[in-house]
Amino acid sequence: ITIEPKVEISEEVLIAQHADNLASYKTLPENTVEYVQFSLVPPIPESVTAVLAKAQAGEDFATLAKEHSVGADKATGGDMAWVPITDAPVGQEEHYFGLAVGEVSDTIQFFSEIYIYKVEEERINEETKATEKHVRRIIFRPEVSPEHRAAIDAAATEFLAQLKTSGNDLRKAATDAGLTVMTSPSFSASAEEIEGVSTNDLFSFRQKFASLATDTVSEEIVRGSEHLFVGKVIATKDSVEQTLDEVREAVELDAIAAHKLTPEYQDRMNGYIETISAQAKSLEEVNTLFPELAVEVKEPSKAIGPRDFLFQEGLFWNVGEVFQQLQNKQPGDLLLPVVDFQGLTYALELSEIIEPEAEAFEKDWAETKDEMLTNIRQQAKLARQADYMAFLS
Numbered sequence: 001i002t003i004e005p006k007v008e009i010s011e012e013v014l015i016a017q018h019a020d021n022l023a024s025y026k027t028l029p030e031n032t033v034e035y036v037q038f039s040l041v042p043p044i045p046e047s048v049t050a051v052l053a054k055a056q057a058g059e060d061f062a063t064l065a066k067e068h069s070v071g072a073d074k075a076t077g078g079d080m081a082w083v084p085i086t087d088a089p090v091g092q093e094e095h096y097f098g099l100a101v102g103e104v105s106d107t108i109q110f111f112s113e114i115y116i117y118k119v120e121e122e123r124i125n126e127e128t129k130a131t132e133k134h135v136r137r138i139i140f141r142p143e144v145s146p147e148h149r150a151a152i153d154a155a156a157t158e159f160l161a162q163l164k165t166s167g168n169d170l171r172k173a174a175t176d177a178g179l180t181v182m183t184s185p186s187f188s189a190s191a192e193e194i195e196g197v198s199t200n201d202l203f204s205f206r207q208k209f210a211s212l213a214t215d216t217v218s219e220e221i222v223r224g225s226e227h228l229f230v231g232k233v234i235a236t237k238d239s240v241e242q243t244l245d246e247v248r249e250a251v252e253l254d255a256i257a258a259h260k261l262t263p264e265y266q267d268r269m270n271g272y273i274e275t276i277s278a279q280a281k282s283l284e285e286v287n288t289l290f291p292e293l294a295v296e297v298k299e300p301s302k303a304i305g306p307r308d309f310l311f312q313e314g315l316f317w318n319v320g321e322v323f324q325q326l327q328n329k330q331p332g333d334l335l336l337p338v339v340d341f342q343g344l345t346y347a348l349e350l351s352e353i354i355e356p357e358a359e360a361f362e363k364d365w366a367e368t369k370d371e372m373l374t375n376i377r378q379q380a381k382l383a384r385q386a387d388y389m390a391f392l393s
């Protein structure tokens with residue numbers, strides 16, 4: 001359970017929080033950029049297109065993955081196993097969450113790799129009640145020749161030189177070079193997306209162009225993962241103060257965070273912890289002792305060992321430390337307080353101890369030992385290479 005006493009913030013406190021920190025609640029400056037981009041991503045190879053055609057025609061996807069994929073799951077036919085479907089897909093998830101059973105995705109380029117996905121089955125997990133899809137994938141990593149990158153870099157460098165000789169007239173330089181000028185929407189240094197700019201290029205684009213003044217051209221090529229950019233800021237919006245109503249949610253969160261650092265709140269939290277430790281025999285009893293906390297008893301989806309992480313479940317504990325503290329506990333015992341990396345306070349109840357069977361332990365150790373030796377050898381190899389490069393220098 002999460003132990004988080006509710007904090008009520010009065011309107012007077014919100015007004016004071018806003019008034020005392022006006023600079024913190026100003027909008028960020030925004031820029032609009034005209035730019036020319038040079039793609040570093042080579043065309044999709046015909047070999048990849050041929051595999052996609054076979055997969056979409058119904059050939060066995062697992063067999064195609066074993067023959068063509070470069071992924072770590074190649075040996076299992078690109079098997080990603082059962083993947084829980086959520087309302088907020090992250091990264092590659094958005095490309096297969098929406099596929100129907102039996103459907104094959106188009107090719108998806110992500111950095112230097114190309115992906116094809118297929119959904120084999122769909123089910124409702126009986127324990128979690130979540131919708132899950134059985135997904136397979138084929139990963140390609142086509143070679144991008146140094147000559148290709150050098151040619152793109154040379155083209156961008158030449159255009160930047162032409163731009164400077166044209167008096168920083170981006171449109172004239174682009175017209176003379178036969179290139180297309182694109183215009184960004186207005187964006188700030190914290191923009192999470194910029195229409196027309198790839199997610200993989202967002203950081204570089206935002207970092208370089210958000211700080212330039214109006215009518216200023218980037219002094220050098222802006223290097224993203226998928227594109228090189230040469231651009232010019234054509235308009236800016238200055239930061240402005242915002243009213244309390246415009247930033248009420250942020251002000252309230254800041255006020256709550258500030259209150260949680262006060263001795264008053266800490267004493268209140270300690271009171272809850274001491275009473276729960278002394279009187280609660282289980283986490284279920286906490287709601288009886290303190291109904292105002294309205295705690296919800298949750299259980300991670302898997303048992304944890306000392307080297308496991310639960311970040312995907314939103315649990316940012318130091319698992320190694322928690323595991324160590326549980327060594328002297330028996331099923332049914334409570335452990336509190338556990339404070340995570342974000343400052344949230346938890347109480348845990350040990351529900352089960354799973355001892356590894358000797359045979360399983362030996363098998364796991366054999367695999368772990370090989371992995372450790374491989375890593376040690378790789379580290380030694382890299383260290384020797386670094387020493388040799390230093391010697392050559």
